[in-house]
Amino acid sequence: MALVSLTDVTKTYPDPNDRRRQIAAIDGVSLDIQSGDVYGIIGYSGAGKSTLVRLINALESASSGSILVDGAEVTTMREGELRKLRLGIGMIFQQFNLFNAKTVRANIAYPLKVAGVPKAERNRRVEELLAFVGLSEKAKSFPDQLSGGQKQRVGIARALATSPRILLADEATSALDPETTHEVLGLLKKVNQDLGITIIVITHEMDVIQQIATKVAVMENGKVIENGEVYEVFSNPQHAATRRFVSTVVRGIPVGEELQTLRYRHPGRIFTVSILDGDTSQARVFEILTQAGLGFELIYGGINDIQGRTFGHLTLAVTGDDAAIESALAQISALTEIVEAR
Numbered sequence: 001m002a003l004v005s006l007t008d009v010t011k012t013y014p015d016p017n018d019r020r021r022q023i024a025a026i027d028g029v030s031l032d033i034q035s036g037d038v039y040g041i042i043g044y045s046g047a048g049k050s051t052l053v054r055l056i057n058a059l060e061s062a063s064s065g066s067i068l069v070d071g072a073e074v075t076t077m078r079e080g081e082l083r084k085l086r087l088g089i090g091m092i093f094q095q096f097n098l099f100n101a102k103t104v105r106a107n108i109a110y111p112l113k114v115a116g117v118p119k120a121e122r123n124r125r126v127e128e129l130l131a132f133v134g135l136s137e138k139a140k141s142f143p144d145q146l147s148g149g150q151k152q153r154v155g156i157a158r159a160l161a162t163s164p165r166i167l168l169a170d171e172a173t174s175a176l177d178p179e180t181t182h183e184v185l186g187l188l189k190k191v192n193q194d195l196g197i198t199i200i201v202i203t204h205e206m207d208v209i210q211q212i213a214t215k216v217a218v219m220e221n222g223k224v225i226e227n228g229e230v231y232e233v234f235s236n237p238q239h240a241a242t243r244r245f246v247s248t249v250v251r252g253i254p255v256g257e258e259l260q261t262l263r264y265r266h267p268g269r270i271f272t273v274s275i276l277d278g279d280t281s282q283a284r285v286f287e288i289l290t291q292a293g294l295g296f297e298l299i300y301g302g303i304n305d306i307q308g309r310t311f312g313h314l315t316l317a318v319t320g321d322d323a324a325i326e327s328a329l330a331q332i333s334a335l336t337e338i339v340e341a342r
C-alpha cells in the first residue's frame with residue numbers, strides 16, 4: 001500500500017478577478033508515493049506544487065478527491081486526528097523559518113516542547129539530532145550566526161524531532177548556492193537511507209531531482225503531466241515541459257546557434273549518439289569509429305549519472321572516407337540511436 005495516495009484530487013480557489021469563477025490550483029491529481037521513496041515534484045511557478053504539499057499535510061482542505069496518508073483519509077479528519085497526522089509529517093522550507101531569537105538547540109527542541117515531551121527526554125533527543133545533522137558545536141549559536149546551509153541543517157533537525165515518517169521539502173535548497181545545495185541534498189539522502197523516512201521534494205530545479213529523487217512527477221497547470229522513475233523520465237521525456245526541464249541538466253542534440261558554432265569550429269560530419277544504461281557504451285562507439293579508420297572528436301554533450309545508471313548524448317565530429325563513415329554508422333545504429341545534424 002502506498003504511504004501517500006492521492007486520487008483525483010482537486011483544489012479550487014475563487015478567482016480574485018471574478019469571485020463567481022473558480023481557479024483550479026490542483027486539477028484532478030492522482031499520485032502514489034511509496035514508503036522509502038524520495039519523490040520529486042517539479043514544475044514552474046504556479047504549477048500547483050506548494051498547494052499539493054499543503055493538501056498532504058492538511059494545511060489546506062481539498063475541494064474534491066481522496067488523500068490517504070498511511071491508509072487514513074485526510075480529507076475527512078477532525079482537528080485531533082489532523083494534529084496527530086502533522087506530527088508524523090516534518091516540513092522544511094526555502095526560507096528555513098527558524099526562530100531568530102532562539103538558539104539552535106531551542107529551535108530543534110521547540111516541536112518536542114509543543115508535543116509535551118519531558119525535558120530530559122527532549123534534551124537527549126536534541127543532542128542526537130544535533131549530531132545527526134553535524135551541528136553539535138553550534139548548539140548555542142543563534143540562526144543569524146549560521147550560514148544558509150547550516151540554517152537548513154537546523155531546519156532538518158527540527159523537522160525530524162518528532163520522528164516523522166514523511167518529510168516534505170518545499171524548495172528547501174532554492175536559496176542556497178550549488179555546493180551548499182549538494183551538501184544539504186546529501187543530508188536529505190542520509191535521512192532517507194539511514195532513517196527510512198519518505199521524502200517529498202518540491203522544486204523547480206531539475207538538478208535537484210537528478211541529485212536526490214528516485215521518482216518524479218512533473219506538474220503543469222495544476223495537473224501531473226508525467227511521472228515515474230527518474231531514469232525513465234530523464235531518458236524518455238514525453239511532454240514539452242518535461243523535455244525543457246531535462247534539457248537544463250542533460251545536453252541533447254545541438255540545434256540552432258549552438259550547432260552553427262560547432263560546425264564553424266569543427267570539420268567533418270556531426271553525429272549525436274544516445275548512450276543508455278546497459279545498451280551501449282561510449283567505449284564501444286569509439287572502438288567502431290577507430291576500427292573504421294575514422295578521425296573523431298567529442299564536441300558536445302556528456303554522460304550523466306542518474307540513480308547510478310548512465311544516460312546521455314555524445315555529439316561527435318567525424319572525419320574520413322564517406323563509405324567508412326556509412327559503414328561505422330550502420331554498426332552504431334544497430335546498437336543505439338544515432339542522428340546526423342543537418
Ligand SMILES: Nc1ncnc2c1ncn2[C@@H]1O[C@H](COP(=O)(O)OP(=O)(O)OP(=O)(O)O)[C@@H](O)[C@H]1O
Pocket residue numbers: 013014023024025043044045046047048049050051052
Ligand atoms: N490561497 C490562494 N488563493 C487563490 N489562489 C491561490 C491560492 N494559493 C494558490 N493559488 C493559485 O494556485 C496556483 C498554484 O499555486 P502554487 O503556489 O501551488 O504553485 P507553485 O507551483 O507552488 O508555484 P510557486 O513555486 O510560485 O509557489 C497559482 O495559480 C496560484 O495563484
